[in-house]
Amino acid sequence: MLPRTPIDIVRDTRGPRGVAAFGYGEEDVPGLVEGTLKQQRLLSRCPRPVGPEDLTAIIQESMSY
Secondary structure, three states: OOOOOHHHHHHHHOOOOOOHHHHHHHHHHHHHHHHHHHHHHHOOOOOOOOOOOHHHHHHHHOOOO
16 A cells, blocks of 8 residues: 555656656666665665665666556
8 A cells, every 4th residue: 555655646746757757768777776876875774685786677667657
């Protein structure tokens, strides 16, 4: 239920539907991964280790929904 709630809020408010709505594209994924890896204070709170391959998949899947 909770994961669906943010999606419902974005839909109801006609908000952006993914990272691509902010102007990012597939060509930006490597830079986004690199920048994310520098945010260790955030990554250290992940429930499991996250590497470049994981982040690439997450960002690519976040382009639109």
